Amino acid sequence: MSKTNNFVFWGLYVIAWLIFVGLSIEAGGLVVNFFFSLYNPDFLQNLYQKLDLMAMYTESKFAFYGVYSFILIISILKAILFYAVIHLMHKMDLSKPFNTFVAKQISLISYCTLSIGFLSHIARQFVKNLMHHGFVLDNLNQFWVDSEAFILMGAVIYIIAIIFKKGIDIQNENDLTV
Numbered sequence: 503m504s505k506t507n508n509f510v511f512w513g514l515y516v517i518a519w520l521i522f523v524g525l526s527i528e529a530g531g532l533v534v535n536f537f538f539s540l541y542n543p544d545f546l547q548n549l550y551q552k553l554d555l556m557a558m559y560t561e562s563k564f565a566f567y568g569v570y571s572f573i574l575i576i577s578i579l580k581a582i583l584f585y586a587v588i589h590l591m592h593k594m595d596l597s598k599p600f601n602t603f604v605a606k607q608i609s610l611i612s613y614c615t616l617s618i619g620f621l622s623h624i625a626r627q628f629v630k631n632l633m634h635h636g637f638v639l640d641n642l643n644q645f646w647v648d649s650e651a652f653i654l655m656g657a658v659i660y661i662i663a664i665i666f667k668k669g670i671d672i673q674n675e676n677d678l679t680v
Contacts, residue, residue, distance in 0.1 A: 515591045522584035529577040536570055558637055565632055572625035573645050576618055583614040600673045605666040612659035619652030 535553075543559055553573075559566040590607040626646045629639050 511591070511596070515588070518584055518587050518591060522581065522588055525577065525581040525584055529574070529581045532574055532577050536574060539570075553641065558632075558639070561637070565637065568628060569625070569632070569639070569642065572621065572628065573642070576621055576625065576645055579614055579618045579621070583611060583618065586610050586614060600666065600669040602670060605663060605670055608659060608663040608666055612656050612663050614656075615652055615659055616656030619649050619654075619656055622646035622649030622652060625649075 539559070543556075555566055555570070558569065586607055590604065590611070593607075594604055595601070623646070626643075626649060629642055629646075633639055
């Protein structure tokens with residue numbers, strides 16, 4: 503591997519770590535705020551990222567917990583996704599990339615990405631339904647605005663995972679032949 507490719511790989515590794523840390527802080531802040539809201543509902547107006555869901559909480563606890571569950575699950579899945587990317591980059595041997603670990607990690611990344619996309623789409627539809635019932639939830643679009651991108655990206659990564667699995671099978675056949 504050339505020095506330029508190695509430099510780019512480690513640069514991407516550092517960027518993945520930075521994104522993972524940011525997503526972990528976001529998910530942690532949302533989890534902490536959720537538990538604070540369970541014990542002190544008056545705290546809802548001071549939630550992380552200015553999520554003032556006090557009106558929803560007083561009107562319908564089911565809607566509040568449903569929306570907040572989607573927010574929590576999606577943010578935690580994003581952190582898990584980047585942890586899987588970091589784990590893949592850390593353990594991957596670029597001189598021999600076709601191994602079962604890489605194939606499993608790429609499959610995990612595709613499943614996480616597809617899950618984020620589908621859950622984001624379901625959450626967006628759930629919020630649209632709540633908006634038809636009079637709830638004001640315009641500030642929540644930031645959590646699932648990119649659902650289609652995640653679905654498409656997950657599909658592409660899944661195809662790459664299948665190609666890697668096929669590459670491993672071919673490599674194992676070649677190793678047995680020689």
